[in-house]
Amino acid sequence: MDFLNGLIALANYVLIPATSYGAQLALGALGVTLVYGILRFSNFAHGDTMAFGTMITILFTWLFQSWGISLGPLPTALLALPLGIIGTALFVLGTDRVVYRFYRRAKAAPVILVIVSMGVMFVMNGLTRFIIGTGEQNFADGSRFLITAGKFKMATGMEEGLAVRTTQVITVVTAVIVVALLFWFLNKTRTGKSMRAFSDNEDLALLSGINPERVVMVTWIIVAGLATIAGVLYGLDKSFKPFTYFQLLLPIFASAVVGGLGNPLGAIGGGFIVAYSEVAVTYAWKKVLGYWLPSALVPDGLAQLMGTDYKYAVSFVILIIVLLFKPTGLFKGKSV
Amino acid sequence: MSAPVKNSLLFLVLAMMFLASALMQSWGAALDMLVVGLASAIMALGVNMQWGYAGLFNVGVMGFSALGSLAMVLIATTARPQAWTAGGWMIPIALAIGAAVVLLAIGLWRWMPKGKVRALALIVLLIVGFIVYRAVFDPGVTAVEAINASAAGNIGGLGVAWFFQLLGASKDTALQLAVWVAWPVGGLIAAGAAWIVAKTALGLRSDYLAIATLGIAEIIVTVLKNEDWLDRGVKNVYGLPRPYPVPQQVDLQQHAGFISWAKSWGLDPTNAANRIVQLEYVVIFAVILIVILTLVELALKSPWGRMMRAIRDNEISAEAMGKDVKARHLQVFVIGSAVIGIAGAMVTSYTGLFSPTTYQPLRWTFLIWVMVIVGGSGNNWGSVLGGLLIYFLWIEVEPVGKWLLALITDPMPNTWALKGHLRESAEQMRLMTMGIVLLLVLRFSPRGLIPEK
Amino acid sequence: MPFLIGEAMTGGYGAADILHDCTIAVDKGQIAVIVGPNGAGKSTAMKAVFGMLNLRKGRVVLDGTDITGLSPQDRVAQGMAFVPQTSNIFTSMTVEENLEMGAFLRRDDIRATIEQIYTLFPILKEKRRQAAGELSGGQRQQVAVGRALMTQPKLLMLDEPTAGVSPIVMDELFDRIIEVARTGISILMVEQNARQALEIADKGYVLVQGANRYTDTGEALLADPEVRRTFLGG
Known part of the structure; x- marks a missing residue:
């Protein structure tokens, strides 16, 4: 029984939160990895693209709420999400037209594009803060829990409760759908295949008559979609604050690099590796160990390896280890 | 127009801008911009050494300047012996244990044959090492942080001021003298961190190095925010001393001789004291800037500088010619970070406040990058110009934005929520402006205002 | 008029010309091979035909139409196909x-x-x-x-298709290339393995320093003692 209780505590505090966080990171990392694969630079503006998309979604959510439209138990934000994606896609395409295209045509070095993306990051960051402010926004509505800890205890008679938030389930379900759609698109459609071909061997893709501008356009639209979805899911699950999204850049980059930059499958794997490590290292294990170990062996302290504030250090350490020992990532990315 | 004439004109225009701000806004605001602008110029010089000379993409500027300002807390504050006797002595021991474990782990990895035994030994070493480290570290930290938590709660200064007192200086003067030690020490701490970063990350491709340095900076600031025993964390350290002989405004304002002197010139003593303190900072920072600028210019023109640029322009051929590219990169990365660290310490002693939460990457990393690129990568004078100019813009965009938004929103009826919102958001205009300036320069003048020769 | 002709081509990548008045042609369903010492401009000649470098002089005519001004992508649409020497697959x-x-x-x-x-x-x-x-x-x-x-395509261009493959594989590749030519596709190919390539060539071009040195049928070139001595190693 203690073992089961420990398992429930583990699921409640580590597995479930880390899974939904991992799904959010995976979606974010997919965006980074697609930009890297097709446009061949590390996009420092990705965190702020997520923030921008989430902001538009929040604005539409508020509008819908003021009209009294809701999705019942589901958050209204899901209804606003498509509009957020469209808005972000338009903005990102505009950025490409005004900013990135020039450097692409000039065949600028990747590092120049990274610096350019820093400029875009500033603009998007400023725009987001300008429109919605720097404060924290909670925009989740609908029912908060799918299973509450109390109900779970009553139903099972266990000592430990298991709470599953609606947003966690939505995150995982949405992520699965989005990833499935993305892989279907990349592997089965003509345009998707042409994107992979372009990422694989640009010169040969051009020789084959693949139109680079079209590939780039489709990529930006997908990236805007992924970034907005990732941002909205993160915001629903936690809360929205522009600066937090900027900081997400680090775990997202870590996920993409761990999985191998340019490799979509790797981005997903990387997202979960980073998320599980982060949560596992910053979780206070005392409770779980209390169930699992004989009482003599249970540590006095919290059995927390690192304070939660150090979660970014975890992704960073993973990043460094992978870069040092397997620079192309665990899932074989490319190094351009 | 020849290049020297053009460049002098640029600096002249910049001077006029500062003058205009002094006359139209206030001397206090203009001098404030000048002081921090000079320090920013030094930071830009550091980044320019790394990027302009060597092509190293360091996006961790924030971390190195934060480490520099940590030196102000460790060097230019009074010692707190009771913290050490209470248990503070355990902390350095714990840190030494931690370092030993890491070194041992690296040694194990290098010298043991590859295989399961090595992996197992490594894991056991790390786990046992971590437990021992925490067993020594945690009680030490608890003891230190328990001492007068509201005002102290950290280990305090490392006794440099005490040393000056031994030499006969008064307590306050000793602290002020210690500031002169704190600045170079800030550079050393930053250099030490840079050395570790460089050892692990310099071999990586440019954008990986960028991501790695971005992460390091984030972690350094997290450490500074959370390790209260070291620097009081988010509780901040107030009232850091000014470098000798710059007085505290309050002292000056109460000084009878000064008051009569100010009155004889028809000046308000309070304002005059503030301006004089700022002016002294301007002089000190300008001198340091000139010294560093001279040194880096000499370095750039020396065979070492030529070699650095040769490596930057063609790493492969430089390597083929027998240049030790990695060692040179390490060198310039460490030196550049040290310069950033010194400037970070300088800013902290000017504000008198150590506050890790003020370290935001947009302000402390990316803004410095805007300075370097707008000024002209690879040109030290460009970095100086960029540092001063961009800091000026960074500050001035806010009032100008407010004024602009007030103008736009003026015709709107007061009942509109938009009106209030727009007026409140003026502050955010600076990020957008910086981004647009950066993008415009990159696009239309990619070599910057003062291009590399 | 041959099916494809790059006529009196002069040009290079930068300021200096690599090709000097170089002419390459291939007839319908035939195999033309460009051989020559290292640095003779063989690949450059092929790239010039495909529009991958700017010609200062000369023209390229495919099936009676002048395509000198077209981009490589447009030439693909016109019926040319190009297999680069390296990174030629996804x-x-x-x-x-x-x-x-x-x-x-x-x-x-x-x-x-x-x-x-x-x-x-x-x-x-x-x-x-x-x-x-x-x-x-x-x-x-x-x-x-x-x-x-x-x-x-109506014309297939191959840049050293046998680089880095074993002799047995090379023979097999050449057999396949002959088969392709039999379906009516013209083939223009640059080859390091001059002797084997000339054996299957209807026409051979020996380039030296970006200019035509010998031009004849493959058979004739193989029989020419001068060509054998200087380029085929005896």
């Missing part, structure tokens, strides 16, 4: 996807063409679901040629 994609990408511009049904290529290179059918990067050197070259053939 390594992360399957063999079949490589072929599909070759036919990217085509909007009609490409299955028949894929089947033709599988008949020509049976091993590719076997490995159709495998990533092209996992194949052996010779198989990769087959994928590369197959990809180029997917546009149903």
Whole structure:
């Protein structure tokens, strides 16, 4: 029984939160990895693209709420999400037209594009803060829990409760759908295949008559979609604050690099590796160990390896280890 | 127009801008911009050494300047012996244990044959090492942080001021003298961190190095925010001393001789004291800037500088010619970070406040990058110009934005929520402006205002 | 008038010309081979024909139309296909996807063409679901040629197709190339292995320093003692 209780505590505090966080990171990392694969630079503006998309979604959510439209138990934000994606896609395409295209045509070095993306990051960051402010926004509505800890205890008679938030389930379900759609698109459609071909061997893709501008356009639209979805899911699950999204850049980059930059499958794997490590290292294990170990062996302290504030250090350490020992990532990315 | 004439004109225009701000806004605001602008110029010089000379993409500027300002807390504050006797002595021991474990782990990895035994030994070493480290570290930290938590709660200064007192200086003067030690020490701490970063990350491709340095900076600031025993964390350290002989405004304002002197010139003593303190900072920072600028210019023109640029322009051929590219990169990365660290310490002693939460990457990393690129990568004078100019813009965009938004929103009826919102958001205009300036320069003048020769 | 002719081509990548008044031509359904010492401008001549460098003088005529001004992509649409010497396949994609990408511009049904290529290179059918990067050197070259053939070109250009493959594989590749030519496709090819290449060539061009030195049928060049002595190693 203690073992089961420990398992429930583990699921409640580590597995479930880390899974939904991992799904959010995976979606974010997919965006980074697609930009890297097709446009061949590390996009420092990705965190702020997520923030921008989430902001538009929040604005539409508020509008819908003021009209009294809701999705019942589901958050209204899901209804606003498509509009957020469209808005972000338009903005990102505009950025490409005004900013990135020039450097692409000039065949600028990747590092120049990274610096350019820093400029875009500033603009998007400023725009987001300008429109919605720097404060924290909670925009989740609908029912908060799918299973509450109390109900779970009553139903099972266990000592430990298991709470599953609606947003966690939505995150995982949405992520699965989005990833499935993305892989279907990349592997089965003509345009998707042409994107992979372009990422694989640009010169040969051009020789084959693949139109680079079209590939780039489709990529930006997908990236805007992924970034907005990732941002909205993160915001629903936690809360929205522009600066937090900027900081997400680090775990997202870590996920993409761990999985191998340019490799979509790797981005997903990387997202979960980073998320599980982060949560596992910053979780206070005392409770779980209390169930699992004989009482003599249970540590006095919290059995927390690192304070939660150090979660970014975890992704960073993973990043460094992978870069040092397997620079192309665990899932074989490319190094351009 | 020849290049020297053009460049002098640029600096002249910049001077006029500062003058205009002094006359139209206030001397206090203009001098404030000048002081921090000079320090920013030094930071830009550091980044320019790394990027302009060597092509190293360091996006961790924030971390190195934060480490520099940590030196102000460790060097230019009074010692707190009771913290050490209470248990503070355990902390350095714990840190030494931690370092030993890491070194041992690296040694194990290098010298043991590859295989399961090595992996197992490594894991056991790390786990046992971590437990021992925490067993020594945690009680030490608890003891230190328990001492007068509201005002102290950290280990305090490392006794440099005490040393000056031994030499006969008064307590306050000793602290002020210690500031002169704190600045170079800030550079050393930053250099030490840079050395570790460089050892692990310099071999990586440019954008990986960028991501790695971005992460390091984030972690350094997290450490500074959370390790209260070291620097009081988010509780901040107030009232850091000014470098000798710059007085505290309050002292000056109460000084009878000064008051009569100010009155004889028809000046308000309070304002005059503030301006004089700022002016002294301007002089000190300008001198340091000139010294560093001279040194880096000499370095750039020396065979070492030529070699650095040769490596930057063609790493492969430089390597083929027998240049030790990695060692040179390490060198310039460490030196550049040290310069950033010194400037970070300088800013902290000017504000008198150590506050890790003020370290935001947009302000402390990316803004410095805007300075370097707008000024002209690879040109030290460009970095100086960029540092001063961009800091000026960074500050001035806010009032100008407010004024602009007030103008736009003026015709709107007061009942509109938009009106209030727009007026409140003026502050955010600076990020957008910086981004647009950066993008415009990159696009239309990619070599910057003062291009590399 | 030959099917394709690059006539009196002069030009290079930068300021200095690499090609000097160089002429390359190939007739319908025939194999033309460009040989010559290292640095003779063989690949450059091929790239000039394909529009990958700017010509200062001369012109390129395909099937009676002047295509000198067209970009490489437009030349693909005109019926030319090019197999680069290196990175000539999409390594992360399957063999079949490589072929599909070759036919990217085509909007009609490409299955028949894929089947033709599988008949020509049976091993590719076997490995159709495998990533092209996992194949052996010779198989990769087959994928590369197959990809180029997917546009149903009238002219196939190969830049050193046998570089880095074993002699047995080389012979087999040459056999396949002859088969392709028999279907009516003209072939222009640059080759390091001059002797073997000239054996299958209808026409041979020996280039030296960017200019034509000897031009004749493959057979005649092989028989020419001067060519043998200087370029074929006796």
